[in-house]
Amino acid sequence: KALTYQGPNSPPQLLEVPKPETEKPTDAIIKLKYSTICGTDLHILKGDVPTIPSGRIMGHEGVGTVASVGAGVQSFKEGDSVLISCITSCGICEFCKRGMYSHCSTGGWQLGNQIDGTQAEFVRIPNAENSLHKVPTGVDEKALVMLSDIFPTGFECGVLNGKVAPGSSVAIVGAGPVGLAALITAQLYSPSQLISIDGDANRLEVAKSFGATHTATPDKAVEAVKEITGGKGCDTVIEAVGIPDTFQQSQELIGVGGTIANVGVHGAKADLHLENLWDKNIAITTRLVDTTTTPMLLKLLAAGRLPAEKLITHKFKFGDMETAYQTFGKASQEKALKVLIEM
Ligand code: NAD
Ligand code: ZN
CATH class of the missing domain: 3.40.50.720 (NAD(P)-binding Rossmann-like Domain)
Structure with missing residues (x-):
């Protein structure tokens, strides 16, 4: 199941879609545990990003478990808990070496925008080595979702x-x-x-x-x-x-x-x-976010020095995405900051 974009000003739809598979040896497939909604998702729904095709799976923030990896992925294996960065990057091209992951020349893919995203049961992450982060033990995985993008x-x-x-x-x-x-x-x-x-x-x-x-x-x-x-x-x-x-x-x-x-x-x-x-x-x-500092932010979170969980004001189940979007869309009236989606 995945929440899909249906064109400008149309409500997104929760649909059954084909389960993603690794397409390149550097890909990983992640089974999502938590996701969330970003202001960018609201911009997309309003039609502010005309390049996005109908049917695109929404969302660019998430935490999950590795379901499978391509032959070229060494650092992650099935069952690992991982944080997903909102953009994917190779880490070794000219731009990545200069810290500009979002301009990665082999595909600085923005999830839920240029490729299918994280408001789904499963997501394919290209360039998994540089785009996923192992979850340190003892870290609250709900709070961790705040490190995909906003932190x-x-x-x-x-x-x-x-x-x-x-x-x-x-x-x-x-x-x-x-x-x-x-x-x-x-x-x-x-x-x-x-x-x-x-x-x-x-x-x-x-x-x-x-x-x-x-x-x-x-x-x-x-x-x-x-x-x-x-x-x-x-x-x-x-x-x-x-x-x-x-x-x-x-x-x-x-x-x-x-x-x-x-x-x-x-x-x-x-x-x-x-x-x-x-x-x-x-x-x-x-600057467009690069997520080069995510490993450092993860250390702070693990050390209890980043009160990321306090940004979560609402929690919804994946089946209730419509209410989740409505609540987030009326953030001021609802006193909402981030709404957590439990997949
Ligand atoms: P948000 O809409 O939740 O928050 C914006 C805040 O601005 C609201 O609290 C609103 O009340 C306040 N506001 C509105 N008008 C104001 C004014 N005149 N003066 C002061 N405050 C005012 O958005 P967010 O999710 O916090 O994101 C903030 C911005 O960051 C957005 O433009 C978003 O697209 C952008 N963003 C940039 C990057 C990047 O890569 N550079 C990444 C993610 C988000
Ligand atoms: Zn790169």
């Missing part, structure tokens, strides 16, 4: 690209799952001020519970950041929303010599005020 995204695209440093001031625009993952992992670098900005009062409360030193609503954000930073603006601004307004606001929140790390996926064009940015020595970074 590497918040950490790599937000915290690393944003050069969060000890004692620095950091504003994170957006307190959705990705913004919160950035908020949690930013603390690995001990910033002095960690300001979470969102219009959703519940999410700001959650941000506080995760260590935000200050919170602000978008209409008060510029004023609040000025006050908190003594008029200087922040050293790092992490944009984790993906709309022109927030990209614009990020340029108002940043201080001299600072870095704006754009994480949000911008469907529309956003204005760049080059004169102002040049005058303040501002760097702007963008």
Whole structure:
């Protein structure tokens, strides 16, 4: 059984499909235990990704058990518990060696987008050696699903690209799952001020519970950041929303010599005020998640130093995907962050 995309604005359908098989020696077949829904899945359902064909199996996050491996897979065997990275990569091509797994030249396949995904009983993972991670003993597999996408995204695209440093001031625009993952992992670098900005009062409360030193609503954000930073603006601004307004606001929140790390996926064009940015020595970074830091994040989770399970607000069985999508689609009313799907 698999949840399949049925074209723009059509509800996805749970269908019986052929069980995936290894197609190349480097493939593995995983029997899913847990999956989850991402904002990207909602974008796909709205038709924002026109390249996706009808029938594509949705989902790019998951934890499961190895069902079978191709002859070229050495590190995994049937029965191993594994975390699946949201993109698959070879690890040895030119781009992979430069840490750009999402641009892997042998197929930086985005699951549930370019190839069939994880909202299914079984999934085929190409380049299994570099795209799967063994589950360390004692790790909560439900929490682990948060490491397929949102934690590497918040950490790599937000915290690393944003050069969060000890004692620095950091504003994170957006307190959705990705913004919160950035908020949690930013603390690995001990910033002095960690300001979470969102219009959703519940999410700001959650941000506080995760260590935000200050919170602000978008209409008060510029004023609040000025006050908190003594008029200087922040050293790092992490944009984790993906709309022109927030990209614009990020340029108002940043201080001299600072870095704006754009994480949000911008469907529309956003204005760049080059004169102002040049005058303040501002760097702007963008990045597609690479999942190169997943092994490090796994160690933190195993050591109990990553409160990933706290992002799970709802749990559903696979048969109840419709309700799961409805709940996640009304995240604000439902006070939902991540909804866990038990396969
Ligand atoms: P989300 O929709 O759950 O969260 C976005 C948050 O932004 C919400 O809490 C919303 O209330 C808030 N928001 C809306 N307007 C705002 C405003 N004007 N000011 C401040 N906050 C505002 O999304 P998410 O799952 O947390 O993902 C965040 C972004 O990261 C999305 O654009 C997503 O596509 C992107 N993303 C990027 C990558 C990557 O590789 N770079 C990977 C995954 C997700
Ligand atoms: Zn590669």
